[in-house]
Amino acid sequence: MRTHIPYLLAVASTVATRRVDERLYGYDLTVRQYGLLTQLALEPELTMAELARQLGIARQSVHQLVNELVEAGHVR
Template sequence: MKPSIPYLLAYAFTLASRRADEELREHGLTVRQFGLLMQLRLEPELTMAELARQLGISRQSLHEMVGELEQAGHLRREPGATGRTLRLTLVPGTARLLFDAHGPLMRAEEDFLRGMGKREIETLRVLLQRVLAHATDDEAWLA
């Protein structure tokens, strides 16, 4: 019996995120927090609900992550356009943090994919982007 793709992706995520978290620790981030901050940098107008959906996490998990990142001084909550919603904004310096954390994240990628050729790695990247574009109905993954 072949292992299912969801199982393979989940197990690969566990291993890859463990390695990425080790590399990002020096910057006080986890790979999930890095992803949240990057998503806000790319799409600052996202609501909390949209952000949770795009990250594939529950609203409760998102609120916990936002609280941690707010306490660490990386983002803040501000009133949204209607006054009934919250808008998350990156604080000055967070863009630099993301830039500085990119190198360690790439080291984690290199370590995780050690033994694979450059062509294989790019094929994997393209396939994962296509899967995400389809699963999220967001063609931004294909850019």
């Protein structure tokens, strides 16, 4: 039987994300939201564009994540 490394890595990533999401559920956070909060804690002066670049996501996604965090009371 031949092992497909990319497939196995994708499965491992999915499982890991689910496990972390389960742990963060009690805090009303997702993995992406937690990553954004962590980046802001390290560099609070970052702009939305800089956050998007550092996190490797679109600016619109950063805006959505920030809005979600504000609504949940995690960010002011």
